[in-house]
Structure formats: C-alpha cells, structure tokens
Amino acid sequence: MIEFIKTLISGLGLGSIYALIALGYTMVYGIAKMLNFAHGDVIMVGAYAGIVAFTSAGLPPVFTVFLSVAACTLLGVLIERFAYKPLRGASSLSVLITAIGMSYLLQNLALMIFGSQQQAYPQYVKLPSVTLGGITIDGITLLTLGVTALIMIGMSLFINRTRLGKAMRAVAEDRGAAELMGISVDKTIALTFAIGSALAAVASICYGLTYVYIKPTTGAMPGIKAFTAAVFGGIGSIPGAMLGGIALGVIEQMAKTYISPLWADAIVFAVLVLVLVIRPTGLMGKEVQEKV
C-alpha cells in the first residue's frame, strides 16, 4: 500500500510537469491550429537560462525564475513571429515541418553553446520533505503539484473570465468571424505563444529542481510525452491537457513500479491508442462537426 501511494505521488509529480507542457501544446493547437513541436525544446532553453542566471551570473533565485520565464516567453514569441507567422496561409504540413526544423535548430544551438555533457540545474529552492504515516514526500514534488494546481485555476479563470481569454476562445472557434468582430488574430496568436512558453519555463524549473541534470536533448522526450498527454486529454481542451498530463504521469510510474521500466513507454502509448479508439477526440475533447 505504501508502495502504491509513493508511486502515485511520484506519478502526480511527473504528470504535473507533463500537464504544464501539454497546456502549451493544447493552447497553440486550439488557437493557431498547428502542432508546435519545438515546444519541448523551449523547456530545455528555460532550463539552460536557469543555469546561466543562477550558476554563471550568480543571480538570486527570484531573478533566476523571472529570467527563465522572460527568456522562454521571448523565445516563444520570436519563434512564432519569424518561423510560423510567415506560414500562416500555408498548408498545415509545411507548418509542421517548420516546427520540427525549429526543434532541431534549438537542440543544435544548445549543443553548440553548452556542449553535449550534462549540466546540473542549480538547486536554489530547498524544501524539507514531509513525512505522513510512513510516507515521505519530497518538498519539490509538493511544490510542483501546488504550482500546477494554481496555474490550472489561473488559466481557467483567464480563458473564461477575461476579455483576452474571450478573444482567444473566439479565434479558436472561428478565426475569420473573430477577425470580422474586430479581434486581432495575430496578436491573439502571439499572446498564446507567449503564455504557452511562459508555462514551459515553469515546467523547466520544476523539471530542473526534480531531475537535476540538463542536456540539449532534455526537452525532446517530455515534449513528446506532453504532446501525447494533450491528445489523450483531447487536444485543444485546457482541462483535458491537465487531466491527460496527470493521467500519463501516473500510468507511466505505475507501469514502471508494477510491470517493468522496459514496458513503461509501450504501456503509456498503448493506453493512448485505447482511449483514441473508444473516444477519438480524447478524454475531454469536444465533438466538432467539420464544416465542408
């Protein structure tokens, strides 16, 4: 039983990181109707920004966090402006290839600048672990869970209660009509990228504090898993991304504990296939009639 709860907690921690990344995927897909495969690598950039800010420049933790978020947000907006915006009218295949290219560009730039050797993410947040009934929970895992929950609530309020959120929903629903209503589609999409990338920076901080070592390829696997989580939860849906991320993290850790680490990834993707067979739109996805 203790083992089960421990696995569940580590699954929730991992799932929270997936969920934060998945939010970025799902928002961009919902609003810009494109798969931003470079999203995972934004996390890697955020992590290196943290290393540079804290370890190399010696900035205090608060500035380190701020700098990571600022760097990722700027990067997200720049990627959108220079790589994706010129392709707004192009076929979705061209946009997809550009996104994959951007992903490799970021990885190789990091390889050139930081080298292939792993670097340790500074552990600037030190929290005592909590022991409850024989189960010890890492402070960082609790922090990750708390931060993710807060962001989840904040994002829901933002999307549903603010004017900008309303604009985003409008663009997601019908870009042409939204433009006719006086909503600036370009600005809304840029804002989406900014928010998604800022969330990626938060994910990079949680990732760095939990798993410590950073390499140029660090973002690739969590990126793919988070994309899976977004599809699992229903791509385009914000609660779906959260649910999908958490579910994926828990399934992965359960599979590692009770079956074998060798099978963990296979099981994760098998569950994805199963969900998509039963509910093609994902757990929380809406059935939308395609207009012909």
Add this chain to the structure above:
Amino acid sequence: MKKLISLVLAAMMVMSLAACGGDTPASTGKADAGTKAAETIKMGGIGPLTGDYANYGISVKQGAELAVKEINAAGGIAGQQIELSFQDSQGDAESAVNAYGKLLDWGMKLSLGCVFSGETATVVAAAKDDDILLLTPSGSSDNILQGNDKAFRVCFNDSYQGTMAANYIKEHAITDKVAVLYQSDYDYSVGLYESFKAGCETNGITIAEVQTFTEGTKTDFTTQINKLVAADVKLIFIPIYAEPASTFLTQAKGKFGDDVYFFGADGLDGIMEKVAQDVTIADNVLMLTPFAADSQEADVQAFVKAYQAAYNATPDQFAADGYDAVYILKAAAEKAGSTSGAAMAKAMTELEIDGVTGNMKWTADGNTQKNAMAIIYKNGTGSVFGE
C-alpha cells in the same frame, strides 16, 4: 554547355582530391628532429574525443601520450621513435572503422584498437585479414575479440568483472544480501549483471531486488529508488555508466541509510566530474578497478605524478589502461622482433607485464586476468576500500 559541365565536374574532382590529401591524421607524438620520418614507428588509437562519452576517450589518449613521451625519451622501441595519432570516433562503430582505415593509410604499425566495446568489435572484425595487432585498452565486452586471433585487451572482460565483484563482496564480508540496478538495453550493463548473478550464487549471496532502466527512462529513478529502499540491503550493485549513475545517485541522495554502498565497475569511472556540483552525492560509491591513483606502489605513484604534471588531473582507470597499452605494445614488438601482427600476437601469450593496472598475462583468446581492488568515495576523494 556540355563543356562547362565537364569543366565544373573536373574542378570538383580536383577539389575533392585536395580535400583527401589534407585529411592525413595529425600526429601528436614528438618525432626527433634529427631522425628521418621513415624511422618512426607509427601508432594509432581510436576513441570518443568529443560527444557524450568524450571523457573516456580523452583519458585513454592522455595516458597513451604520456607513455609515448616516456618511451621516446628513453630511446624508443629498438631505437625507433613512436609517433602517435589518436582519432575521434565519438564512440560510433562506423566512424571507428573509417578512422582505422585512415590510420592504416597513414602507415600505422601498432594499434591501440578502440576505447569502447562496440567500436572495438567492428574494428576487430574489419582488421581480421590485416597483419596488425589490436590491443584495446578498455573494450571490456566478452565477445568482441572473437574471430581475430590478433586482438587483445588491457582491461578485464565484463563477465570476469561481474564475478570479481561478487567475490569481492564475499571476501571482504561486506554483506550477504544485495540489490541490483542495471540498464536493461545496454550490453555492458546486462553482461555484468548476468555474471554478477552467477557469482552471487556461487558465493551464497542473495539478490533481494533487481531494478532496471532503459535509455529512454534514464532521467527518472523515483520508482526504482522506492523499491531499492524497500529492499533494505546494505549494498546495491550498479553496473552502469557514470552519466546515468550520476542521475540515480543525485535522486537517491538522502533516501538510503548512511551505511549503504553503491558498488559499480569500470563504467563508473569519471563519476566525480559528473557530480562536480556536489561531490557528496558520490559518497559511499565503491568502484571495482585494477587501478587506484592513491595506491602506494612506486610505479603507480610515478605515473600519477607524471600525469598530474602533464594534464593537471588525476588519472582514472582509462588513462592507466591507455598508459599500460603503449608499454605492452612496446614489449610485444621487442619480444617478437618485428611489428608483424602474427608475430606480436604470439609474443603476447608469452609476456608477463607489471603495469600500473596490475600484473598481466594473456591467453590466446586475448583476455587477461588480473587482480582488482575497490575504491570508495567520500567527500569527493577516493581511497582504497578497507585500508
């Protein structure tokens, strides 16, 4: 138009030829200015000098360079100076074979094989019909020397290491109940685990828990650590490389008791650099090795001093392997009286060498059996276990 195309093609051919010409391996050994180039013996080495595993290749290269310098200063091999060229393979087998071909074209007579098992296996197979002795400093996988009777190694092989590890635990009465964490998609790790398991059976050691991970899951060890902690053992055998080991140890810090040992083999070499941000992460790491930099033996001390003076670093096992390999090649060439691979291979089985990695004799299959000790790390420094 046709003429133009043929002109362009011709120009391209000339340029590609020029590119080939410029590609001769750069030599790092010092040839005596007085002797002619023809009078040097060319020695080649291959290994990862860049990329993820660069630390292993660089160590071997530096160890070999040091030995070459010493031998040249003492008069070389039968009066001939050694010229060393070390090629970068990034640990990739395909690049290693290309590098081997390049070295042959350059005129290599003595070969340090390759650093890694994978690349060694490919080059050993490719060099089957060449009359050249391949002496890998550190390729430890069991089967890589098969099919070529001119292939030998300086380090001990994997299954021997696994058995040695089990014997070591028994001999030093560390514990009789252990757990294992190994990488299930990596030959080196699996090979060591299999032989360790067999060794434990012979020695009456119980393996209470076996945990695995793969290349794709080597960033998160939470579930494995939970299970290993629950197994409540005094020693965890970790036959894995330094990089995943650093991740595992970082995440495990503070979760195990202070008296729990993490016992690994040669793959752990270089662990201190990987956890440089907090060296206490590697506390209680035991590493099975034939070489310890703080050994009191005179030849080891002389080597460590010379290495520190040259590279401002303490030599690890890979550096020691590279250093010994050069001296072994020298001894074999002198005994055989030529650099012919067949003659040197015969000489190898008759040699007995006292190197910095211990006393070595070889069997015809290329393997050597030597003693090993364990180094224990505490606060960033290693010392011989039990002393």
